[in-house]
Amino acid sequence: MGALVDGVGDAGDGADDETRAGARPAPDGHGAGDASARDGHRTGDPSAPGPSASPGAPSGAGSVSGARTARESVRSGAALSALGAGYALQTLGIVAGNAALVVTGAVLGLLTDVVMQRGARRTAQRLGRAQFTPSARQLLRDALLVGGLGALGVVRAGSAALLLGALLGCWALHFVCQAVAGAVRARRQLPVVTRNIDASALRLSCAPPALFSTRTTLRLACVSALTTAGMCGTAVVGDPVWAQAAALCCCAGLLAGAGRVATWLLPGKRVADEAEALEWLERWLAEYRPTIGMYFSGGNASAYQANMWLSTLAELEGRPLIVLRERFMVQKIDTTDVPILCVPKVSHLMRLEHSTLKVLLHPSNSGKTSQVLRIPTLKHAFINHGESDKLSSCNPYAKAYDQVWVAGQEARERYAQAHVGVEDKDVVEVGRPQLAPIEAAGTRPVGHRDGYLTVLYAPTWEGFTDDPGNTSVVVAGEHIVRALLADPQVRLLYKPHPMTGTVDPRAGAADARIRALVEEANERRGGPPPAPEAVAALRRASARLAALSRDAYGPHADEVERMLRQPAPEPGRARAVAEARRAWEEAYWAALPAGRHCVVTGEGPGLYCCFNEADLLVSDVSSVVSDYLSSEKPYAVANTTGLDEDAFRAAFPTVRAATVLGPDGSGIPELLRSVRHPELDTLAAARAALKLRLLGPSQPSSLVRFDRAAQALRRQAEERARLVRARERRPVDAEGEVAAEREQERGQALADALGEDERP
Structure with a gap:
């Protein structure tokens, strides 16, 4: 289904743009802040390595993250081998006087460097930490190429000096461009950053060309490709003009680019200081x-x-x-x-x-x-x-x-x-x-999506502490998911917390295995594809949402340009985007094949939308439970604390109206039966009572109570300000009173000295 909603997110190549902020996350709650970490609502793509601590985990459960780690190792090894082979071929070609080896080695090294920036970034980062940066690698290739041209007798003293000077000029201008770009970036960093504010008075302007300002690696790759091609051509045909022309062209381009970027330092383009x-x-x-x-x-x-x-x-x-x-x-x-x-x-x-x-x-x-x-x-x-x-x-x-x-x-x-x-x-x-957007129980009938019972499993993350029961993902997640997937009339929505695995690698590994289980279940279930009309409706909704929420700036805009492109918005824009988002979410569910399980993350539907779609929630002790309780629909909480059920309910009040699940997922068949048959649901009254204790009364509305609290606190701040102003005036008033008293005392002393008749 990932292909159905292409265009909703903001994709942009930011690999070389060191100043660009991340893509904007999807709206709404749980899991909404991690759009960059997980791709939309697609299933699979497990990425977190680490050992499993889940009891009874299947024998191949750790293979998904392990396979990814193995692929990364293979890519890293291949990149390093190709890089080393390129240098070896160049050296061998110089020693043997073989132009083909010199050219092959240079081309192999350059291509490896380009591919490594995309497919083996970790390897490139490790090389950079060892000071073997892209610049250093290209310098070495250029030195070997020039040495090879000299050893092959292709260039003589005069032409060699010109070629060497042009190459050195390329490198000098590359670093000049880098320095100028750094000066421009520093000058364009304002002490405040705004959005939805007209800040045109700060003399905002568009960012300088990215190729010469922020995309350092791409610029180096372009220059390297041209100079390498020129020197390889010289080695093949024996004419130094190819290498000289390529190097001089690069010099001219870099000089023009550096000059263009430098204009952003002129008074006419400078932002406010x-x-x-x-x-x-x-x-x-x-x-x-x-x-x-x-x-x-x-x-x-x-x-x-x-x-x-x-x-x-x-x-x-x-x-x-x-x-x-x-x-x-x-x-x-x-x-x-x-x-x-x-x-x-x-x-x-x-x-x-x-x-x-x-x-x-x-x-x-x-x-x-x-x-x-x-x-x-x-x-x-x-x-x-x-x-x-x-x-x-x-x-x-x-x-x-x-x-x-x-x-x-x-x-x-x-x-x-x-x-x-x-x-x-x-x-x-x-x-x-x-x-407020969460629908009450009964708004949609149970099994409203093609007769399947929709279960939302939304566990929380592992947290920063080692408290038992922080998350069910590690200990119970796979057992819960397996038990739910075993029911042929269940449709599972798995919505992990966006920070899952950020502290404990075991949680990341368990999350990856759960995603794999969902993928496997979808493959087994099969079923007909979604209706063409539903897919078309989703595409229209996606286009509408993308048009309303599309950024007004390019992928390489700096923060000053973003401030320029994001002034005070037209009234009602946020409301229009919210309505388009709701329409997209409804179209998303309608376009899914009947009974299809989903991993919902990133640009997928928001948490409250998943609440409305679900007939049942399975979660941990977290705020997700409290929020879901506003619907009064059935929910279950996984007990991975080690406490017995009575102690667990006593320790965590939000569990009082829940079905408690053990770490092994036992009790799920009975839970599903009670949701399908409301007469078996014995916790409905408890949910209503607990909702009142957790969320307060429904009248006056929560928004009204929230606003009243805000205005009351504002009045307190204003009263404090009034008292402070009064206290600041008091020393001045007291000083005036003292001066008047002293004047009166002096007058009385004079009267006493002169007598009543001689008083002036």
């Missing part, structure tokens, strides 16, 4: 007058933590703003109409103190959070990126905020029991406003 940019920032803040913002700092795979709050932030009363700290994160944020401001330096961040911004919402903790907490004019609320029964949901860092906003009573009690320093008066229940 740091002082001008900061002055512009203060003016923009004064004009826009933001009142509430979301502050976010994180890594490549963490953007989903902020993206899940975009729709809520846009609906709040006032003027919203997104404040980021990492430059690459600007393009990781999903489509939104909210202005985005990235301020990397803490000294520049402090300028928010004098703005109208009063409240900052924090969906995650990070090392840079403490920097913004120092601004005294702001009030801070921790809103988290999901709630679960895990200890990580009650991080002691939360006591650094003015308030902690939680979904319901359960989370409030969790903080009280955790004793992490968060006082009950600072906990505010606001619900989960972003859960």
Whole structure:
């Protein structure tokens, strides 16, 4: 099915563009921040090596990741062998006086270098760490070629000097071009990065030509190909003019390119300097007058933590703003109409103190959070990126905020029991406003997709701690998936967490094996292809979504050009993209062959869309369970903690209304039977009660409660500012009163000395 949705994502060759940010991730929640790590919604492509710790794993389960590692080793060995063979052939040709060997070795080495940049990048990186960079490898080839031409008697003293001078000129101009490009990049790095903001006052301009600015490896490959071709031609025909002409042409091209890039340093093309940019920032803040913002700092795979709050932030009363700290994160944020401001330096961040911004919402903790907490004019609320029964949901860092906003009573009690320093008066229940798109149980009948029972397996990742039961992927994942796939009327949606395998290689290996199981099950199931009408509808929906969400800049634009191409958007753009995304997701499901299992990652449907598609959820103790519970549909939780079922339910309140599965996947047939026959479902009432405790009441709506909390916190910030202003005026007033009293005392002393009649 991957071919059906080509064009939805942003593909772009960024291999040589060292300044280009990653592709934008798909919207919505769980698994949304890892578009660069996993290809869309395709199944397979296991990539994480490592041993298995899963009990009872099949004998060939580790072969998928092992085969990938073996392929990488073969490619690496072949590349190194070909590279060495090229140098050996050149050397042998010089010694033997054989032009064919010299030419063959040079061509082999050049082709190997080009292929290695695509198919064996790890090998190229290892060679680079050993200082045997592409430049060094090409220099050695050129030296051997020139030596070969001399040994073969093709070039004489005069022509050899010209050729050598031209080649040295090529290399000198290559490095000059590199230096000029570096100066331009440094000059174009502004102290702030914006999106959805008109920053034209900063004299923004398009990026210089990528071939001469950022694509160093490609430029070197082009020059090397031309000079190598010229010298090989000289070696074959015996005329030095070919080598000289090629080298001189390269010199001319590099000189022109370096000169072209250097024009970006001229006054007419220079962007604003740091002082001008900061002055512009203060003016923009004064004009826009933001009142509430979301502050976010994180890594490549963490953007989903902020993206899940975009729709809520846009609906709040006032003027919203997104404040980021990492430059690459600007393009990781999903489509939104909210202005985005990235301020990397803490000294520049402090300028928010004098703005109208009063409240900052924090969906995650990070090392840079403490920097913004120092601004005294702001009030801070921790809103988290999901709630679960895990200890990580009650991080002691939360006591650094003015308030902690939680979904319901359960989370409030969790903080009280955790004793992490968060006082009950600072906990505010606001619900989960972003859960509004999740459909309630009964909206779609069970088995609505061709009669198959749709089961969503959405395990969490292994986390940074070694707590047992963090994830079911390693211990129970394969057993759960095998048990589900054994039912011929089950359709499985496997949606792994985007950070699976980033800490524990065993989790990555288990994830790869689960993907392989899904692939094998699809091959066994077979079935008719999707209807042509459904495929055509998906293509139309894909084209519509791509047209609305397509970036306005090229793949090699730098951040200044992206700022130029992403000014204040037209009103309603984000809403139109969201509607197109929903239409695409519905078309995606309709275009799948009947009963086809799916691995959903990256550009595939979002988590909440998978919730609506599923009849049953199987997950771990995580925020996924709490969110899914808003639908009141059946769910199961894998117990891999080592606790018995009663202790497990007591320790994790979100499990109270769940079916508990053991590490071996036992109990799944009975669970599936209860979903197919609602009269056997004994946990429906428990789910409704637990939903109230976890997510709060349905009226007033969560968005209303969230907005009320935001406005109340803003009023607190304004009251604090009023008190500070009053306190700052008090010393001046007191000083005036003291001066008046002293004047009165002097007058009284004079009257006493002169007497009543002589008083002036």
